[in-house]
Amino acid sequence: MPSLIIMFPLFIILTLQTSLTAGVKNPNPPVFLLPLIKDKATSLYYTNLNLGNNNQSPLTHSLAVDIGGGSSVLLRCNTAAKSTTYLPIGCNSARCKQAKPDLLCFNKTNTCGKYVSTSFTEHPLNTLLGLDSVSLLTLKPNGVTNTVHSSLTLACTNDANALKLMPEVVNGTIGLGKSSISLLSQLASMHRIRRNFALCLPSKPAGLGSLHIGGGSVYTNDVSKSLASTPLIVDGKSGEYFIDVNSIEIAGKIIPLDKKSRGNAMICTLAPYTVLQTSIYKALVREVVRETKMLRAAKVKPFEACFSSKGMRLAASVPVIDLVVNGGAKWRINPWNSMVKMKGDVVCLGFLDGGVNMKTTEMVIGGFQMEDHVVEFDLESSKFSFSSSLLLHNTSCSHK
Template identity: 80%
Template sequence: MPKVVNGTIGLGNSSFSLLSQLASMHKNRRKLSLCLPSKPAGLGSLHIGGVSPYTNDVSKNLASTPLVIDQTTGGYFIDVMSIEIAGNVVPLGKKRRGNAMICTLAPYTVLQGSIYKALVSEFVREAKMLRVANVKPFNACFSSKGMGVSAAVPVIDLVVKGGAKWRINRWNLLVKVKRDVVCLGFLDGGVTMKTTEMVIGGFQMEDHLVELDLEASKFSFSSSLLLKNTSCGQNRIV
């Protein structure tokens, strides 16, 4: 997965960022489209400007939610109103505005401790898979021996402000950690997460097209491109 992050290549909201400078230089809209590949050899894509490089069946069918920008750090946040697993709501506890940071530098999504424990408990309850010993840093691991496409892996929906659901399917949930063992790809952030309860990491964004429109303060996202028999690692999305 490419290490694309606000600070690394200047995608933040400052006037000195790569995004702002290129938008000013080429008179483009301050908007970026990002597609992270799931395959190590995949190149993915990063596009800056107002015109999406993707075909209508992907880019014209994105769900959206307000984008919240931290004026101090330039970080990007969205409001996750609730989390659902197979339709069951996971309690989030006390919420803060802009409670989920978008951060591709984080390899996996990190949750505040109590939310993480509730999510793992509900996922394990719904998953029809044989649980095995944990493999650090994960706390819910399963046997993948003989696991086929029909395996009962519950989907996780992030219900964002405005009512749209960012659906996370099995490809972005289960991490292969060794032969015949997969783990739920979320991490426990403990109780010390003070500015946000959730950091949405790169693994959960792989093979999803995401767009950040700074001028419209809007964050948009697709469903998994694997459902369309394509991926972010392909040269063209058709």
């Protein structure tokens, strides 16, 4: 995998480094780099992470990216135990106290326990905490990578149903939430880097996207200059990330959002497509259908609005969709991020109806709408930043 990372275009590397620069605590902070892969069958974004040091042959785990996840790594306990260097964390140990346990101690094993939040379960998971080494790539300003080994606190569960919603292509998750044992928090604490990360989600299964954690050197390019920002809202209980979306604009038509509470749009990489509350969804479909210069086609589950693209160019036939966020910036969703290619010449609007009463939010911004954009989560300045589509800059997040 490292050899593949080195092949990332320097353009993307410098773009992400630029956005992660301000206010760095460490004068020479490492930038941690994880490659991201898109699973063709499920549209799930995951990374391959090496855990343990079993006779110099660590175990490679395929882990889904859960940006609101509370644990650096979440595995089934029988999977975590396959590493000969995995050590359960004792109840009264300093490491257990550092993890801020929930007064859980499993008497049979004297193992530290903690409830861990995830983006794919309604309630936090009851987990056991352990310690193992992880191999991570760090990135220098000139694009050269280096491997760093760190000891991480990770979580495992004995609940057979806990990870059943995860497709077989992965055997766990990495968490980037605000929890003290998330991957973001642990790396920030160990290496004195800013608590921020940036994603570049790939649109093609054959290509590699990237996850950058921490600060970097200053570079300038047109993508970093195009970054727009809005306040980032972190749910204090779940650790999920939210922003305020005031309205949706399509060809001059404004679809207002109710905004019953602060942070009405959750950002979630585990959701393959953006989900909207029913009234907002219906209004969006109505306007897109009205403005799209293509013939309607039969519905293709799970989508409602489908079209025939035969002989048509998406860019000229489909309206752009603007999410107007708090502060006035517009997150532009171009046709290649709104229309999903199906079989033959059929394309469908890649938004889903979340029902009349969505829990906690009116909108969940999913991965498809974020593909080929640089998106940054800066917890220290409470700011969420996003670029225009990289395709407009003759590049993308998908690289071999």
